[in-house]
Amino acid sequence: AQKITQTQPGMFVQEKEAVTLDCTYDTSDQSYGLFWYKQPSSGEMIFLIYQGSYDEQNATEGRYSLNFQKARKSANLVISASQLGDSAMYFCAMREGRSGNTPLVFGKGTRLSVIA
């Protein structure tokens, strides 16, 4: 079974609008971490936001917020006030277990295109 599922291969959003990128995960661990990364055409993966499984509040980092619904095993990324520079691939990832050095498992990604 897929550990990380991103069901939207591609998304379009109008500049200055908000957009939600979906991510569901599968784990039997009680302790885990969820991450979102952005990958522009240059290829480098850029960290956006982190949510720990025990965090009660949804994580926020500037224009990025994570809509964490633990019972549904859902960790959707919300980007507010989209900008043309947000056009990129977006990957959801999970670290299982307590160790901060357990390898991340990535989803297949969603390509976001921001339209002027």
Add this chain to the structure above:
Amino acid sequence: GAGVSQSPRYKVAKRGQDVALRCDPISGHVSLFWYQQALGQGPEFLTYFQNEAQLDKSGLPSDRFFAERPEGSVSTLKIQRTQQEDSAVYLCASSSPYPQGKNEKLFFGSGTQLSVL
């Protein structure tokens, strides 16, 4: 430099040739990861080092793949007798020595795009 540096940026190899990909992590980062990213896919884990110790190599697809980090800083991923299915982007990442919460985040290099003809 301030970030993770990988070289070469692009590598074209003939099938059967050996290749070596280099990663220079952020200074002070003890953890180093290698990932393989096929076209249109997410990165897949290959191997993990803590300092010079290779603690996990469960993701290496075959015994043609070998990684080392002899002095606990620069790492090299070597692929022997390359095959067409090895064509991918190889990403290196390092993380903070105190990985907790968002400090667990990985800092990635720009990758090496390997094309095997």
